[in-house]
Amino acid sequence: MRTAAIVADDRGLLCTESADRRWPPGGTIPPGTPLDAHGYPANRAVRPQLLQALGEEANDFVFGHLNESDTVGHDNGPESEAARACYRATDQLVGELLDALADRWAETVVAVVSDHDMQSRNTSDPIDPLANNTQGWWDAFIPDGGAALVHLVPGVDPREAGLALERIDGVETCVLSNDSLAIVGAQPGRIFAAPMYPAGGFHGAPLTARTVALVGGGHPAVARIAHAMTVRRPHLTDWAPTIAALLGIDLGPVDGLSLLR
DSSP states (O other): OEEEEEOSOOTTSSOGGGSSEEESGGGOOOTTOOBOTTSSBOHHHHHHHHHHHHHOTTEEEEEEOOOHHHHHHHHHOTTSHHHHHHHHHHHHHHHHHHHTTGGGGGGOOEEEEOSOOOEEOOSSOOBOGGGSOTTOOEEEEEEETTEEEEEEOTTSOHHHHHHHHHTSTTEEEEEEOSSSEEEEEEOTTOOBOOSSOOSSEEOOSGGGGOOOEEEEOSSTHHHHHHHHHHHSOOOGGGHHHHHHHHTTOOOOSOSSOOTTO
């Protein structure tokens, strides 16, 4: 089975080195590539690579990634006019990619997904769990926008510590991962203290776990997947087993559920 991976943001996290066709080649952005404000290949740089990959009929599976709307949302806010303009341009590019598949539409499945949603920051002060730790029940935290992983001190009652975390101004949720870790979520618009902050939009908060989920194409499996999505909102972990089932691959035990079940 021949595969292609055309991505704007890799950093080794997506394991795209196994693809037969990979861009950027070797995971290194070629000199002269147009970049967005965060240093990732702009959509106009990814576009010709994706069109070429989709035009190669030998490719059974093509994974493409467009990053520019993520950068604009972080810098300007997800509801800003700059972000909306980028969304429109990205939608237009996706339409162009779909047009390139017209001759093979009857055997094509297209899935458009995102890795997270995004919230706009408000003007409130960042939440610092260590500054709200009168009992000394936690000693460190790792922030990610509207969420934080909090380390509980050994011997502390996790339930009591969780309730104390929920009482901190700006905290909306607290889920205990185990006896020593808690995942804390902020109220909409609030952000946890960190060395650096996005200027406009952020992820990590409970609401940003929502993701885009669009499926189309002329393949008979599309109707089955679409019906499954009306019954239950798909989780990100569902896409790997779903795509594997389409390609006739057995992944073995995985976290997600195939939408073709």
